[in-house]
Amino acid sequence: MLELKHISFTVPAEEKNKEIIHDVSLTIPDSRLVVITGPNGGGKSTLARLIAGIERPTAGQILLNGEDITGKSITERARLGIGFAFQQPVRFKGIRVLDLLRLAAGRQISPADACDYLAAVGLCARDYIEREVNASLSGGELKRIEIATVLARKTTLSVFDEPEAGIDLWSFQNLIEVFQKMREQIEDSSIVIISHQERILNIADEIIVLRDGSIDRRGPRGEILPTLIGTPSAVTGCRKVQEGGNRA
Amino acid sequence: MIKLDEIQKRLLREVADLHTVPEGAYNIRSNSQSVGRQSTAHIEIIPKTDVSGLDIRIAPGTKNESVHIPVVMTQSGLKELVYNDFYIGEGADVVIVAGCGIDNCGTQDSQHDGVHRFFVGRGASVKYVEKHYGSGEGSGKRILNPVTEVYLEEDSTAEMEMVQIKGVDDTERTTKAELAAGARLVVRERLMTHGDQRAVSVYSVTLNGRGASADVVSRSVARDRSYQKFEATIAGNAECHGHTECDGIIMDDARILAVPALEANNVDAALVHEAAIGKIAGDQLIKLMTLGLTEAEAEEQIISGFLK
Numbered sequence: 051m052l053e054l055k056h057i058s059f060t061v062p063a064e065e066k067n068k069e070i071i072h073d074v075s076l077t078i079p080d081s082r083l084v085v086i087t088g089p090n091g092g093g094k095s096t097l098a099r100l101i102a103g104i105e106r107p108t109a110g111q112i113l114l115n116g117e118d119i120t121g122k123s124i125t126e127r128a129r130l131g132i133g134f135a136f137q138q139p140v141r142f143k144g145i146r147v148l149d150l151l152r153l154a155a156g157r158q159i160s161p162a163d164a165c166d167y168l169a170a171v172g173l174c175a176r177d178y179i180e181r182e183v184n185a186s187l188s189g190g191e192l193k194r195i196e197i198a199t200v201l202a203r204k205t206t207l208s209v210f211d212e213p214e215a216g217i218d219l220w221s222f223q224n225l226i227e228v229f230q231k232m233r234e235q236i237e238d239s240s241i242v243i244i245s246h247q248e249r250i251l252n253i254a255d256e257i258i259v260l261r262d263g264s265i266d267r268r269g270p271r272g273e274i275l276p277t278l279i280g281t282p283s284a285v286t287g288c289r290k291v292q293e294g295g296n297r298a
Numbered sequence: 299m300i301k302l303d304e305i306q307k308r309l310l311r312e313v314a315d316l317h318t319v320p321e322g323a324y325n326i327r328s329n330s331q332s333v334g335r336q337s338t339a340h341i342e343i344i345p346k347t348d349v350s351g352l353d354i355r356i357a358p359g360t361k362n363e364s365v366h367i368p369v370v371m372t373q374s375g376l377k378e379l380v381y382n383d384f385y386i387g388e389g390a391d392v393v394i395v396a397g398c399g400i401d402n403c404g405t406q407d408s409q410h411d412g413v414h415r416f417f418v419g420r421g422a423s424v425k426y427v428e429k430h431y432g433s434g435e436g437s438g439k440r441i442l443n444p445v446t447e448v449y450l451e452e453d454s455t456a457e458m459e460m461v462q463i464k465g466v467d468d469t470e471r472t473t474k475a476e477l478a479a480g481a482r483l484v485v486r487e488r489l490m491t492h493g494d495q496r497a498v499s500v501y502s503v504t505l506n507g508r509g510a511s512a513d514v515v516s517r518s519v520a521r522d523r524s525y526q527k528f529e530a531t532i533a534g535n536a537e538c539h540g541h542t543e544c545d546g547i548i549m550d551d552a553r554i555l556a557v558p559a560l561e562a563n564n565v566d567a568a569l570v571h572e573a574a575i576g577k578i579a580g581d582q583l584i585k586l587m588t589l590g591l592t593e594a595e596a597e598e599q600i601i602s603g604f605l606k
Contacts, residue, residue: 104584128590140585143517143545144603153599154589199589 052078052101052207052240057110059096059263070096071107072263078207083233083241085254087283093263094244095137098211101242102134103127114207131206131239137215139196142183147195150183154202167198170231172224190221197228208232210243214250222249229253248284251275259283302328302370309370309399312431316368320395324366325352327380329373341365341392351381351413354394358387358419365394369412374404374438379411386454388419397429400440400466409441416447418454418481426458432465439467446473450481452507457484462497463605464490471499479507479536487516488605491524491552501530505538505567514542519601520552531559534567546575547604 059071071093078084086094099105101112103124112120119127128134142150151164165175171194181187183195193216200208213229214222226249232241233253243250251257257274259266267274278284302310306328310316319326319334323341326334330350337343340360344353354365367382384394402408418424432440448456462469475483483503491497503512512532520526532540544556558571578600586596 102588104588124584124587125590125592128588132588134588136581136585138581140579140581142582142600142603144606145599149599149603153586153591156590203589 051080051115052242053111053113054101055111055113057097057100057107057112059093059100059105060108070263071100074110074260074263074265076258076265076268078240078242080206080238080240081236082255083229083236083243083253084256084258085243085245085251086258086260087244087246087251087278088260088266089282092260094260095211097260098134098209098242098244101207101209102132104134128203133200133203133205133208135196135200135208135210135213137211137244139192141185141187141192145183146179147181147183148179150195150199151202154199156203159202164202167202168195170201171195171198171228172221173198190217193217194221194225197225201232206239208239208241210241210245212244214245214247222247226250226253246283246285248279248286251278251284302326302333303372305372305401306370309372309401309431309433310368312433313370313397313399313429314366314368314395316366320364320366322364322366323354327367327369329371329376330378338363346381349381350378351383354382354384356384356386356390356392358389360387360390360392363392365392367394367396369396369398369410371398371400371402371408371410374402374408374436375406377407377409379413381413382415384414384416384424386416386418386422386424388421390419390422390424392423393425393427395427397427397431398442398444399431399433400442402432402434402438402440403436404438405436407439407441409439409443411443411445413445414447416449416456418448418450418456420451421453422451423455424457426456428458428460430462430466430469432467434465440465441468442466443470444472446471448473448475448483450475450477450483450510452478453480454478455482455484457486459486459488461488462490463488464492466497467493467495469497469499471497473499473501475501475503475512477503477505477507477510477512477538480509481507482510483512483514485512485514485516487514487518489516489518489526490521490601490605491519491526492521493524494522495524496526497524498527499529501542503530503532503540505532505534505540506536507538508536509538510536511539512541515545516543517545517604518554519547519549519605520554521549523551525553527555527557529557529559530571531561532569532571533561533563534569535563537564537566538568540567540569542571544573544575545604547601548575548577
C-alpha cells in the first residue's frame with residue numbers, strides 16, 4: 051500500500067517558484083490497478099517521479115506499507131519493491147537486453163527466463179536478447195523492453211509513466227494485453243499507470259484525475275470514466291484506423 | 299618447461315587469457331628474454347639477428363591457427379624496444395594474440411615499446427588481439443608505446459582489437475595502415491585511463507585501392523585527472539569507404555581531446571567521421587538505480603558495458 055500525505059513539489063522559476071504538485075493526498079491499496087489521468091502539464095509524470103524517488107517532495111510524506119520512505123533514495127525505494135518504467139526509455143551502449151533484464155532481476159537469470167519476460171511484452175526473445183539497448187532499437191521495442199525490466203523485478207508497486215507514448219497502434223494493442231495480464235496476476239502488489247488513453251482507463255480499478263497539480267476527482271472506473279469520455283483526459287485511438295478506413 | 303612466477307602468470311592471464319602454455323605457435327617474452335617458443339608446421343617464429351624481436355612467417359593457406367606472443371615485465375627499471383614482423387601468406391586465416399603486462403613494484407620506470415608490422419598477403423585474413431595492462435604499487439611508471447603498421451594487399455582483411463583498461467601510466471599508440479583494392483580494416487579500440495595517466499592514440503589509414511574500406515572505432519573512458527588524445531586520419535585515394543568514430547566518457551577532472559580527420563583525394567571516396575565526448579547521462583544512472591543498483595554500481599555497469 052502506498053500513501054501520499056499532503057505532497058507538494060515546487061521548482062524554482064524566474065520570478066517566483068512554480069508549484070507543480072499542490073497538497074496531494076492519496077492511498078493506493080494493494081491488488082489495485084490505478085490510472086492517473088488529467089490534462090497535459092497537470093503534474094502526472096512529476097507525481098510518478100516523486101513516488102520513485104527521482105524527485106523529492108518539498109512538503110509532505112510518502113509511506114510504503116506503513117514505512118516512511120520520503121527521505122529514501124531511488125535505490126532504497128527500488129529495493130523496497132518500487133518499480134518504475136520511464137516514459138522515454140533510456141539507451142545504453144554495450145549493455146544487452148539480457149544484461150538489463152539480469153540487472154532488473156537482481157540475479158543471473160537464464161536466457162530462458164529472460165525470454166519469458168520478453169515474450170510477456172510481445173517480443174520474440176530470440177531476436178532481442180543479445181541486442182544492445184541502443185539506438186538501433188525502435189521506440190516501441192525500447193518501450194516494451196522497459197516494461198519487461200519492471201516485470202523482471204517482482205515489485206510490490208509498479209509505476210508506468212505514459213507507457214503508450216511513442217509506440218505504434220499495433221504495439222499499443224499488445225500493451226493493453228500486457229497490463230490486463232499483469233492485473234490478473236496482481237496478488238498483493240499494485241500498479242499505477244500514468245495515461246490518458248481511454249483503453250488503459252478501461253482496465254483501471256480506480257481512476258484519479260490530476261489537474262493543475264491537485265486531485266480534481268477520484269473514484270472507481272465506473273464512476274469517473276463516463277465523466278472523462280470526449281475530454282483530453284480519455285483520448286481514444288485513431289478513429290480512422292479503428293473504423294478500418296484508409297487514408298490514401 | 300617454462301618457469302614463471304605467480305606475478306608473471308597473473309600478467310599472462312590478464313593480457314592473453316592464458317592459463318597454460320598456448321596451443322599452436324607461441325613466444326613468451328619475460329623480462330626481455332624469450333622463456334618459451336614454439337613454431338608449427340605452418341607458422342615459423344624466428345628471432346631477429348640485428349635487433350631484438352621476431353619474424354613470424356605464416357605459410358600461405360594456413361587456416362584456423364593461432365600465434366600467441368605475450369610479453370610480461372616484472373623487473374622495475376627495465377626498458378626495451380622490440381620489433382616483431384608478421385608475414386601472413388596469401389589466403390591464410392589466423393588469429394594473433396599479442397599484449398603486454400607490466401608489474402612495477404619499484405621506483406624506476408618500466409617501459410616496453412613494441413613495433414609490430416603486418417604484411418597481409420592477398421586474400422588473407424588476420425584477427426589481431428592486443429591487450430595492455432599494468433599493475434604494481436611502486437612509484438616507477440609503467441610505460442607502453444606500441445607502434446602498429448599494417449600493409450594490406452588486395453582483398454585481405456585485418457580485424458584489430460586493442461584494449462588498454464588498467465594500470466598503464468603513459469602510452470603513445472601509433473597505428474598506420476595502407477590498404478590495396480578490396481582490402482578491409484576493422485579497428486576496435488577500448489581505452490580507460492585513471493589517476494594521472496596519459497594516453498595518446500594516433501591512427502593514420504590510407505585507402506589506396508578501389509573498394510578498400512576502413513572502420514576505426516575507439517571507445518574510451520577517462521577518469522580522475524587523466525588525459526587522452528585520440529587522433530584518427532583516414533585518407534581516401536580511390537573509390538573507397540572510410541569511417542572513424544571516437545566515443546568518449548569523461549569523468550571527474552579528466553580531459554579528452556578528439557581529433558578526427560578525413561582526406562578525400564578521389565571523387566568516389568566516401569568518408570565519415572563521428573566524435574562524441576560526454577559524461578555518463580543522468581538518465582542512465584537513474585534507470586539502473588530504479589532497478590536497485592547504487593549510483594556507484596550503476597556507473598560501473600555503464601562503463602563496463604561501454605568498454606565491452
